[in-house]
Amino acid sequence: MREYDxxxxxxxxKAKVINSQINPPVDLWEKxxxxxxxxxxxxxFAWFNKRLLTLTLISLVGVGLAAIYVNKSxxxxxxxxxxxxxxxxxxxxxxxxxxxxxxxxxxxxLLSEENNNINDDAIINFVPxxxxxxxxxxxxxxxxxxxxxxxxxxxxxDDKTNSLAVSQENKSTQLxxxxxxxxxxxxxxxxxxxxxxxxxxxxxxxxxxxLKTPNPKSCYDFKNIDLRFKVEGYAGIGLPSRYLQSKxxxxxxxxxxxxxxxxxxxxxxxxxSVVAEINPRLAVSAGIQYAQIRExxxxxxxxxxxxxxxxxxxxxxxxxxxxxxxxxxxxxxKVRTTTNVFSQIDVPLIVGWSFPMxxxxxxxxIGPIFNLDFTAKGEYVDVNKNLRKYNNNQPFDQVYRTQxxxxxxxxxxxxxxxxxxxxxxxxxxxxxxxxxxTVTTMPYKQRYNVGGVxxxxxxxxxxxxxxx
Amino acid sequence: MSKxxxxxxxxxxxxxxxxxQRQLYDQYAPGLYAVCLRYAKNEQDAQDILQESFIRIFKYxxxxxxxxxxxxxxxxxxxxxxxKFYKRFYYSNENSELDPNISHLAIxxxxxxFISEKELLSIIATLPEILRFVFNLHVIEGYSHAEIxxxxxxxxxxxxxxxxxxxxxxxxxxxxxxxxx
Numbered sequence: 001m002r003e004y005d006x007x008x009x010x011x012x013x014k015a016k017v018i019n020s021q022i023n024p025p026v027d028l029w030e031k032x033x034x035x036x037x038x039x040x041x042x043x044x045f046a047w048f049n050k051r052l053l054t055l056t057l058i059s060l061v062g063v064g065l066a067a068i069y070v071n072k073s074x075x076x077x078x079x080x081x082x083x084x085x086x087x088x089x090x091x092x093x094x095x096x097x098x099x100x101x102x103x104x105x106x107x108x109x110l111l112s113e114e115n116n117n118i119n120d121d122a123i124i125n126f127v128p129x130x131x132x133x134x135x136x137x138x139x140x141x142x143x144x145x146x147x148x149x150x151x152x153x154x155x156x157x158d159d160k161t162n163s164l165a166v167s168q169e170n171k172s173t174q175l176x177x178x179x180x181x182x183x184x185x186x187x188x189x190x191x192x193x194x195x196x197x198x199x200x201x202x203x204x205x206x207x208x209x210x211l212k213t214p215n216p217k218s219c220y221d222f223k224n225i226d227l228r229f230k231v232e233g234y235a236g237i238g239l240p241s242r243y244l245q246s247k248x249x250x251x252x253x254x255x256x257x258x259x260x261x262x263x264x265x266x267x268x269x270x271x272x273s274v275v276a277e278i279n280p281r282l283a284v285s286a287g288i289q290y291a292q293i294r295e296x297x298x299x300x301x302x303x304x305x306x307x308x309x310x311x312x313x314x315x316x317x318x319x320x321x322x323x324x325x326x327x328x329x330x331x332x333x334k335v336r337t338t339t340n341v342f343s344q345i346d347v348p349l350i351v352g353w354s355f356p357m358x359x360x361x362x363x364x365x366i367g368p369i370f371n372l373d374f375t376a377k378g379e380y381v382d383v384n385k386n387l388r389k390y391n392n393n394q395p396f397d398q399v400y401r402t403q404x405x406x407x408x409x410x411x412x413x414x415x416x417x418x419x420x421x422x423x424x425x426x427x428x429x430x431x432x433x434x435x436x437x438t439v440t441t442m443p444y445k446q447r448y449n450v451g452g453v454x455x456x457x458x459x460x461x462x463x464x465x466x467x468x
Numbered sequence: 469m470s471k472x473x474x475x476x477x478x479x480x481x482x483x484x485x486x487x488x489q490r491q492l493y494d495q496y497a498p499g500l501y502a503v504c505l506r507y508a509k510n511e512q513d514a515q516d517i518l519q520e521s522f523i524r525i526f527k528y529x530x531x532x533x534x535x536x537x538x539x540x541x542x543x544x545x546x547x548x549x550x551x552k553f554y555k556r557f558y559y560s561n562e563n564s565e566l567d568p569n570i571s572h573l574a575i576x577x578x579x580x581x582f583i584s585e586k587e588l589l590s591i592i593a594t595l596p597e598i599l600r601f602v603f604n605l606h607v608i609e610g611y612s613h614a615e616i617x618x619x620x621x622x623x624x625x626x627x628x629x630x631x632x633x634x635x636x637x638x639x640x641x642x643x644x645x646x647x648x649x
Binding site: 023 | 486490493497498499501502505506509510512513515518519522523526581585586588589592607608635639
């Protein structure tokens, strides 16, 4: 036998393997082809694209804020509004027909609260300032403002029978002036005396009719869609349940091992949403939420090792000392316990149907939750039983998709109305994943469903309606 | 079936032609699979690496400029994919189960002539990842220790140490094989 040095061995070895050709398995091309096709394939929902979804979300929030602003302006006071808008409210406003009255044609209107909740406080009369000025010139309204532009809103006495007489005929009174100067309700008492004086002037000029009591049922009139907005904040806790299925039978042992190593622990979520109440029963909401699922990972690591540095002093024969430093690697075993964290940023689009009970509301809620982003942190054991870390940044290392698709959300909510603006609620929910979270190259499918409870509050951006 | 020229395949693949992609696979997959087997720990990993490599090759084919060998470009992609595949194990799987009796770096190299390519690759595959990478990069691909230190983000001296360890382990395995024969 001849012995060669290492270089010779390596050069012979290199020569043997450098140009070696080994045929890969026959089905490998099919796998590559399938992956390429899947990469090319779009998501079933064309709009389910990160950018488009973000734009949709921003638009939704924008529309919501705009609507909130509009509603807020409307609620805060009826400070400036167009008279024609007020008067054109079908069935909700008792309109006037004063055409036969030359002195006060088109000058008196009756406003009501939204949705026909007509009461005495809400009866408001409009009188053109010009006419007030003419009355002033007759020294009947000496204390009224001097401007004769626009309209003056006046409030009647509480007594209905003494209020301004109005016609119930459903004729539209078109007012040309767009600006109506109004008196805020809070000033009502201060000005009541003045108004009574004014009424005495006005009353003889109009015919008197009794007000019709509004029908509360019309509150639920679907034709009268008047969006009301509220914002919600919530936090929840739940128990995740894992759906794990093999794509082929030969990894069933691995899945059993995975079940032993990985134990679902708990799920949290935190979110906010804008709710649009289409009517007192039906509401739709859109928002954004952060959800987290935690999983305990216990791994028996047979390759655990640690390095110890040993510093020793040895006495030589001649009486001198030598310091000896040794590095010792100890091989051992260790059970590694880590927590895997799956984080999601989702957009829930939920429809709710309410059943009011005095001041409490019972609501069924259902809708899809679209995932914007998914990240997995932690460790797992691969099919070859090697310990690995989740790494979403490397496409090849991916176990989970970066977007986990759609979840179906269902909940039963009990809501307690605190006051006209605030309510608190709790709900039992269940989130069911409709798509697998694992990438298509994984030999198994995995996803989580979560059931739990959420607590939150709702703040109306408009005055709350309590159903009768 | 006549062998299609390399240029035709490249042009076809750059246009996304599936037929050309298949031709590229048929022509180069065996050579690239051997490279995968050298870097991978087992055949399953090698198949995964080859699969990912071809997906990347097709994806980045449009950026290929005919500078240097096309096969070299393909192999470089395969090596990069393999390195990324095992990157996180550089330091975790280091198992220093060296045989204390091996004190020399010499072996009867005739043993190499008696074993098949696949057997030789499987022996290389038994090396821990980091040792296997250093051995492959230095001995087979011809990278210097300075280059390896950059590729693997390790010290140059560490690369030398790993090569030494890899050699020792390889000799140990080959000695065992020789004894069996």
